[in-house]
Amino acid sequence: MAGIYVHIPFCKKLCFYCDFYHVVSVNDNSAFIDALLKETSLRKDYLESETVSTIYLGGGTPSVCSIKDLGTILNHINKLFSVEQDCEITIELNPDDVLPAYLEGLKNLNINRISLGIQSWRDSDLKMLNRRHDSAQAIKALNDTLNAGFENVTIDLIYGIPGMSLKEWESNLDFSFSFDIRHLSAYHLTFEPGTVFAKMLGKGTISEIDENDSVAQFNILIEKAESAGFIQYEISNFGKPGYFSLHNSNYWKQVSYLGLGPSAHSFNGYSRQWNIRDLKGYIKSINAGNSFYESEELNTKTRFNEYIMTSLRTMWGIDLEYVEKMFEKEGYDYIVNLAGKFKNYGLMKQEKKSLVLTNQGKLISDNIISEFMIPAEE
Numbered sequence: 006m007a008g009i010y011v012h013i014p015f016c017k018k019l020c021f022y023c024d025f026y027h028v029v030s031v032n033d034n035s036a037f038i039d040a041l042l043k044e045t046s047l048r049k050d051y052l053e054s055e056t057v058s059t060i061y062l063g064g065g066t067p068s069v070c071s072i073k074d075l076g077t078i079l080n081h082i083n084k085l086f087s088v089e090q091d092c093e094i095t096i097e098l099n100p101d102d103v104l105p106a107y108l109e110g111l112k113n114l115n116i117n118r119i120s121l122g123i124q125s126w127r128d129s130d131l132k133m134l135n136r137r138h139d140s141a142q143a144i145k146a147l148n149d150t151l152n153a154g155f156e157n158v159t160i161d162l163i164y165g166i167p168g169m170s171l172k173e174w175e176s177n178l179d180f181s182f183s184f185d186i187r188h189l190s191a192y193h194l195t196f197e198p199g200t201v202f203a204k205m206l207g208k209g210t211i212s213e214i215d216e217n218d219s220v221a222q223f224n225i226l227i228e229k230a231e232s233a234g235f236i237q238y239e240i241s242n243f244g245k246p247g248y249f250s251l252h253n254s255n256y257w258k259q260v261s262y263l264g265l266g267p268s269a270h271s272f273n274g275y276s277r278q279w280n281i282r283d284l285k286g287y288i289k290s291i292n293a294g295n296s297f298y299e300s301e302e303l304n305t306k307t308r309f310n311e312y313i314m315t316s317l318r319t320m321w322g323i324d325l326e327y328v329e330k331m332f333e334k335e336g337y338d339y340i341v342n343l344a345g346k347f348k349n350y351g352l353m354k355q356e357k358k359s360l361v362l363t364n365q366g367k368l369i370s371d372n373i374i375s376e377f378m379i380p381a382e383e
């Protein structure tokens with residue numbers, strides 16, 4: 006079982022918060038598609054004949070690609086890899102790209118999971134984030150997607166947006182749950198270095214929301230999602246039973262994945278690789294037969310850190326039997342001792358043979374995770 010991620014690096018407009026690799030252009034992406042197909046061929050052995058159970062078309066904006074180009078990419082993957090019959094195939098769509106004919110085209114390509122970048126239902130938030138769409142387009146996009154017969158639909162929301170009140174966040178959630186969505190990804194706004202928002206923060210023209218409001222918005226999210234029948238299976242991800250993202254769950258369960266396209270990451274249990282974050286350089290290197298990625302062999306420490314970082318954010322938590330098998334008594338004792346402290350503070354709890362974060366712990370998950378990390382020089 007393995008996954009394939011395809012990064013489509015084009016966006017029509019720059020969202021002020023976004024640090025995902027993208028270029029603001031959609032003129033002629035044929036050189037990119039050619040390079041992507043070449044990369045797919047070059048890396049056909051990476052997954053060592055494992056069957057592919059998930060494909061994720063992300064970005065950037067995959068919905069700037071024509072149905073024909075998406076078909077070419079998926080056909081090529083199907084030709085080179087052993088793709089399972091019921092493979093979960095997700096595509097990220099920007100609401101203003103969603104047209105009924107496009108949705109029909111996606112269905113014909115057997116794409117069976119749609120991720121819509123709603124971000125907020127409020128026009129003032131969308132303006133502030135510099136999104137391309139407005140709330141009317143977002144509503145139409147979601148209705149059209151559901152009416153087209155897609156069952157597995159997820160939306161992205163952002164909270165902690167400057168100026169957003171608790172009431173406004175509550176109504177954003179209530180409105181989301183009034184649709185028949187099966188999954189929600191909700192992220193607290195982060196100010197990523199180099200983004201427009203980070204620069205505005207530096208100049209003082211924007212400010213982060215109050216910490217108490219951040220906590221309150223997170224708690225509202227957990228409560229509302231739970232009452233709407235969603236399970237928080239990862240800190241930012243909520244799904245109805247049977248609708249958790251298989252692709253992302255596999256990342257968190259150490260399943261191998263191949264990442265194609267500029268900036269995409271790959272992991273096969275022994276090493277991780279990351280493609281260069283430079284579209285022109287990526288195309289040029291692939292065409293010239295030069296290297297287009299960097300890689301790191303994982304050792305026991307990096308594998309341990311990787312495992313903690315991914316598992317602790319999920320409802321499955323740290324599996325103590327797995328830890329004992331993979332990291333022996335030393336790794337097991339280290340985790341159990343450190344977890345004791347967090348358990349005393351009510352930040353972690355033990356569920357059967359697993360250690361998981363409590364809701365209190367989820368609020369400071371990054372701090373807890375970093376306390377578990379083993380420095381490289383130790």
Ligand SMILES: C[S@@+](CC[C@H](N)C(=O)[O-])C[C@H]1O[C@@H](n2cnc3c(N)ncnc32)[C@H](O)[C@@H]1O
Nearest residue numbers: 022023025064065066097122161192193194195
């Ligand atoms: C790859 S991006 C977006 C895909 C698609 N292009 C879109 O804009 O809808 C995935 C999601 O990450 C979230 N995101 C990106 N940057 C963020 C930030 N700095 N803070 C919070 N959420 C962020 C957004 O919700 C976004 O939809």
Ligand code: SF4
Nearest residue numbers: 016020023025064065
């Ligand atoms: S949020 Fe999506 S559309 Fe906006 S810049 Fe990032 S990848 Fe592009």
